[in-house]
Amino acid sequence: xxxxxxxxxxxxxxxxxxxxxxxxxxxxxxxxxxxxxxxxxxxxxxxxxxxxxxxxxxxxxxxxxxxxxxxxxxxxxxxxxxxxxxxxxxxxxxxxxxxxxxxxxxxxxxxxxxxxxxxxxxxxxxxxxxxxxxxxxxxxxxxxxxxxxxxxxxxxxxxxxxxxxxxxxxxxxxxxxxxxxxxxxxxxxxxxxxxxxxxxxxxxxxxxxxxxxxxxxxxxxxxxxxxxxxxxxxxxxxxxxxxxxxxxxxxxxxxxxxxxxxxxxxxxxxxxxxxxxxxxxxxxxxxxxxxxxxxxxxxxxxxxxxxxxxxxxxxxxxxxxxxxxxxxxxxxxxxxxxxxxxxxxxxxxxxxxxxxxxxxxxxxxxxxxxxxxxxxxxxxxxxxxxxxxxxxxxxxxxxxxxxxxxxxxxxxxxxxxxxxxxxxxxxxxxxxxxxxxxxxxxxxxxxxxxxxxxxxxxxxxxxxxxxxxxxxxxxxxxxxxxxxxxxxxxxxxxxxxx
Amino acid sequence: xxxxxxxxxxxxxxxxxxxxxxxxxxxxxxxxxxxxxxxxxxxxxxxxxxxxxxxxxxxxxxxxxxxxxxxxxxxxxxxxxxxxxxxxxxxxxxxxxxxxxxxxxxxxxxxxxxxxxxxxxxxxxxxxxxxxxxxxxxxxxxxxxxxxxxxxxxxxx
Numbered sequence: 001x002x003x004x005x006x007x008x009x010x011x012x013x014x015x016x017x018x019x020x021x022x023x024x025x026x027x028x029x030x031x032x033x034x035x036x037x038x039x040x041x042x043x044x045x046x047x048x049x050x051x052x053x054x055x056x057x058x059x060x061x062x063x064x065x066x067x068x069x070x071x072x073x074x075x076x077x078x079x080x081x082x083x084x085x086x087x088x089x090x091x092x093x094x095x096x097x098x099x100x101x102x103x104x105x106x107x108x109x110x111x112x113x114x115x116x117x118x119x120x121x122x123x124x125x126x127x128x129x130x131x132x133x134x135x136x137x138x139x140x141x142x143x144x145x146x147x148x149x150x151x152x153x154x155x156x157x158x159x160x161x162x163x164x165x166x167x168x169x170x171x172x173x174x175x176x177x178x179x180x181x182x183x184x185x186x187x188x189x190x191x192x193x194x195x196x197x198x199x200x201x202x203x204x205x206x207x208x209x210x211x212x213x214x215x216x217x218x219x220x221x222x223x224x225x226x227x228x229x230x231x232x233x234x235x236x237x238x239x240x241x242x243x244x245x246x247x248x249x250x251x252x253x254x255x256x257x258x259x260x261x262x263x264x265x266x267x268x269x270x271x272x273x274x275x276x277x278x279x280x281x282x283x284x285x286x287x288x289x290x291x292x293x294x295x296x297x298x299x300x301x302x303x304x305x306x307x308x309x310x311x312x313x314x315x316x317x318x319x320x321x322x323x324x325x326x327x328x329x330x331x332x333x334x335x336x337x338x339x340x341x342x343x344x345x346x347x348x349x350x351x352x353x354x355x356x357x358x359x360x361x362x363x364x365x366x367x368x369x370x371x372x373x374x375x376x377x378x379x380x381x382x383x384x385x386x387x388x389x390x391x392x393x394x395x396x397x398x399x400x401x402x403x404x405x406x407x408x409x410x411x412x413x414x415x416x417x418x419x420x421x422x423x424x425x426x427x428x429x430x431x432x433x434x435x436x437x438x439x440x441x442x443x444x445x446x447x448x449x450x451x452x453x454x455x456x457x458x459x460x461x462x463x464x465x466x467x468x469x470x471x472x473x474x475x476x477x478x479x480x481x482x483x484x485x486x487x488x489x490x491x492x493x494x495x496x497x498x
Numbered sequence: 499x500x501x502x503x504x505x506x507x508x509x510x511x512x513x514x515x516x517x518x519x520x521x522x523x524x525x526x527x528x529x530x531x532x533x534x535x536x537x538x539x540x541x542x543x544x545x546x547x548x549x550x551x552x553x554x555x556x557x558x559x560x561x562x563x564x565x566x567x568x569x570x571x572x573x574x575x576x577x578x579x580x581x582x583x584x585x586x587x588x589x590x591x592x593x594x595x596x597x598x599x600x601x602x603x604x605x606x607x608x609x610x611x612x613x614x615x616x617x618x619x620x621x622x623x624x625x626x627x628x629x630x631x632x633x634x635x636x637x638x639x640x641x642x643x644x645x646x647x648x649x650x651x652x653x654x655x
Contacts, residue, residue, distance in 0.1 A: 054639050171510075171548035178517060178541045185534035192524050192534045193517065216585075223581050223612055224574035389614035390623065396585060396608065397601045401631060405641040410592050417589055421582065428568065429506060451532050 003129050010356030013058060014364055022059045023361050026066020027368045032383055033067060034074025037222075039395070040087040041071035042327030042437070043214035047395060049207060049335055050402030057339035058354045062361040064335060065315075068328050069121060069362060072271060072308045073369045076113040077380055080106055080300075089271035089307035092279040096292065096299030103295050111239035112249050112297055113304040114373035120257040120305035121366040124312025127261050128319075129359060132348065135320035139345035142321075144452035145463050149473030151446050154323050156480040157266055158435050166484050169435045172426075176436040179204055180443025187451055199411040206334040208403050209440045212416045213433045214327065215399040217423015219392045236377050245297055252282050252302035260309025265317070270326040271310035278306035311362070319355055320345055323442075327434040330441045337441075338406075499564040500556055507553025514546035580611045596646020598628030598636075628652070 013019065033044035044067050052060035075090030080097035093113065100109040142150070159169035182193040183203030194200040241249065256278040263274040282302040283292045292299050317323045322343030324330040336343045341351065348355050403416045426433055439446075457463035465471045521542060524535035556564075569575035584607035588600040595603075606624035614620050632652045635641040645652060 050641075051639065053641075167548060167551060171545065171552070174541050174545040174548060175510075178538060178545060181538040181541070188525075188534050190524065190534045193520060193538060195520075220578050220581060223577045224569070224571065387614065389609050389612040390619075392581075392612055393605045393608040393623075396581075396604055397627060397631070400601060400604075401597065401635050401641070401643075404597060404643070405635060405639070408642050408644075410589070410597075410644065413589050413592065417582075417585060420585075424578065425506075429503070447537050450537070454532055 003133070006352060006356045007129065007360060009353060010358070010360030013353050013357030014062065014360035019059055019062050019357070019361065020364065022055070022063040023066045023365050024368055026063040027070040027073075027365050027372065030067035030070020030072075031074035031077075031369065031372060031380060032070075034071030034090075035077040035086040035380060035384055036074075036391070037078055037084045037086055039218055040214070040327070041068050042210065042331055042434070043218055044071060045328055045331040045335075046207060046210035047215045047399050047402060049331065049338075050405045052335070053405060057336070057341055058357045060335060060339060061332065061354070061358050064332050065311075065358055065362055066365045066368075068332070069308070069311050069365045070369060071328075072121070072311060073114065073117050073373050074380070075307070076110060076117075076300075076304055076373075077377065078384065080109045080113070081381070089275045089310070090304075091272070092275045092303035093300055095279070096294070096296050099293065099295035100297065100300065105238070105295065107236045107238040108241065108245055108297065109300050110236060110377055111374065112241045112245055112301050114239075114370055115241060116249065116253040116256065116301045116305040117308040117373070118366050118370040119253055120260060120309035121311060121369070122363060123257050124261045124309040125359060125362045125366070126312075128312040128315055128362075131265075131316055132320055132355075132359075135316060136345040136348050139321050142345075142469070143467075144449040144456065145467050145470040146473065148446065148449040148453055149464070149470040149477070150321060150323060151442055151449065153473050153477045153480070154317075154325070154442070155435065155439065156477040158326065158438060160480045160484060165430075166481070168431050170481075172431055172433075172435040173439045176209075176439030177443045177446065179209060179436075180206075180440045181447070186444070186448065197411070199409060202407070203444075204415060204440070205403075205406055205412065206330075206437070206441045207338075207406055208412050208415050209419050210327075210331050210334070210437050211399045211403055212419025213423035213426065213437060215395055215423075216416065216420025217427060217433070219395050220420060220424035221427045222388065222392060239374055239377070248297050249301035252278070252298040253305045255281060255285075256302040256305030257309045260306035261313040263306075264310035264313030264325060266325070270314060271307040274306040274310045275303035278302040315359075315362075318343065319347060319358075322347070322445075324438060327437050330434070330438045334441045499566065499568055500559075500561040502568045503556035503564060504553065507549050507556050510549035511546055511553060514542045514549060518542040518546065577611055581608050584608050584611070592644065592646075594646060596648050597643050598631040598648055598652070599646060601631055602627040 014023065029048060030041065030044060033039050034041060045064050048067060052063055071087060072089065075086035076093055076097065078084050078086045079090040079093040080101050083094050083098040085091045085094050097109040100106065155173050159166050159173060180203070182200045184191055184201055191201055259278045259281060260271070260274040263277060264270055279299060279302060282298045283289050286292065286298060314325045314329050317325055318329045318333060322333065324333040333343055341347065341354070400413055400416065403412050404410065406412065423433060453463050464474060518539055521535040521539035525533040584604060588604045591603065592600040602624045605627045606620060609620045609623060628648065632643070636643045636654045643654065645654060
């Protein structure tokens with residue numbers, strides 16, 4: 001009953017004309033961003049964040065949630081029509097979606113992806129609502145040591161589950177945490193690592209890092225490759241799934257929804273892993289696994305549902321614990337803090353209209369996205385035909401003005417350039433960007449919880465292993481970090497023995 | 499790429515040593531535990547250790563384990579260099595010329611580098627950029643843009 005009352009409150013906030021407009025704009029922008037190869041939802045949210053400065057926090061987050069959900073839908077378009085995933089969570093869709101397009105079934109692939117995404121996205125918001133209150137109750141028992149343990153576990157999860165080398169992720173986490181340290185020390189007021197630049201006294205804003213790494217870095221990387229988008233077809237027919245399509249797809253959609261939600265509910269794991277796992281599960285469970293990779297509709301329905309379902313899962317720990325699970329939610333957390341909100345369990349008590357307005361807007365956004373993706377695909381294809389030679393300079397311009405508008409500082413634009421180069425080099429050296437941005441956002445929170453914990457215990461580290469939840473989280477972190485190493489050693493021994 | 503990995507490892511190691519040294523100049527402990535330099539110092543140690551591991555790996559492993567070259571497409575590498583250079587120059591020009599005009603220069607210089615061949619489109623985009631920036635960010639979103647030489651032509655208030 002409490003949930004329904006809260007949801008009604010949320011709809012009263014989200015259904016105002018202005019918020020509906022922001023939700024619509026967010027979903028349209030998100031779909032385009034998701035469809036553009038190279039520009040993912042993290043970059044989209046970071047680049048467009050400065051546009052929200054004149055808005056209230058609720059409207060701003062509704063816009064960003066629209067971008068996030070829209071990007072998950074948008075990635076399908078280019079995956080199916082040009083065999084290039086718009087963003088990483090759509091990689092699996094290329095395997096069968098593109099084959100379907102070659103067989104003249106692009107409409108069916110896009111249609112089942114849209115309906116599957118809608119069902120999964122909506123159900124994940126239902127799960128989010130159902131789990132939010134128990135999570136808030138649990139989170140309210142947490143003190144600084146538990147938060148410290150939880151953040152460490154988030155770093156460990158993103159390092160081990162992001163699909164990249166664990167050591168590379170750990171290195172980027174150290175680097176990101178270091179980037180978050182310059183400025184006035186919040187406890188003593190002592191300046192540190194400012195190198196006599198007065199502009200660094202306020203620290204390095206997370207937005208500069210996020211826009212630099214995700215936005216400018218991607219532009220430079222794209223400049224190296226000269227991408228041209230060549231569509232298999234631009235005439236989309238038969239977008240409404242047939243009875244046979246539904247018969248084949250309903251189980252993959254259901255499984256994808258559950259897999260996507262559960263995977264992304266782990267801090268650090270996200271849509272990409274969910275879509276990979278869903279594809280693997282469908283192939284394993286299928287009576288005709290040989291059809292996968294040759295245009296099986298289940299290979300589109302499952303992963304697409306999983307990546308959309310992950311939006312609800314990712315929101316759980318962002319809203320209830322104040323912990324982002326990946327690049328996009330890290331940008332959203334940073335945005336929340338910029339608007340003066342304190343993410344975490346108290347958000348539900350202090351700002352229920354904000355939290356429930358955001359949740360309600362995700363329902364509305366999913367409906368908007370379904371309508372758009374069923375009826376406006378040709379329009380999106382036209383937008384995607386805007387040449388990269390025009391699109392990329394626009395991204396640079398937008399990023400630059402956006403970063404400048406935060407503090408009105410040209411110094412910040414210079415720092416943006418440096419992080420843009422860093423983002424490009426990270427791509428070249430195959431270093432993952434999400435741990436860097438996540439740790440820049442979480443850095444001050446990690447330090448605060450660590451120092452508060454040590455102040456509570458008068459400087460003794462006992463506090464971390466005498467509190468059961470904190471101890472459990474630290475053990476979980478250790479297992480996550482060391483398990484891949486032990487597994488490697490075990491495999492090596494087994495190979496040597498054989 | 500093996501050589502590039504070695505250079506990266508050395509640079510990161512030197513960076514972490516430099517940061518670690520800077521931290522030793524600040525107070526690292528207080529009565530109740532951590533001082534301002536405590537966390538950055540240990541983070542620099544962590545970064546140094548991981549960089550060292552990658553450096554050793556880049557020295558010990560054979561070149562075949564790495565991608566063959568840093569930049570397989572020379573023309574692509576040149577485009578990245580030119581876009582970066584244009585961006586850097588326009589940042590340097592932001593103070594004297596103002597942000598809208600500097601961003602117009604970015605459009606004018608990067609579009610041809612990225613493949614735009616129609617000079618009319620390039621010129622039109624470059625001309626429209628300062629106007630759109632002024633109208634959208636300056637007037638609509640009330641961002642206090644540094645207008646530079648356009649201050650009297652396109653007033654913000």
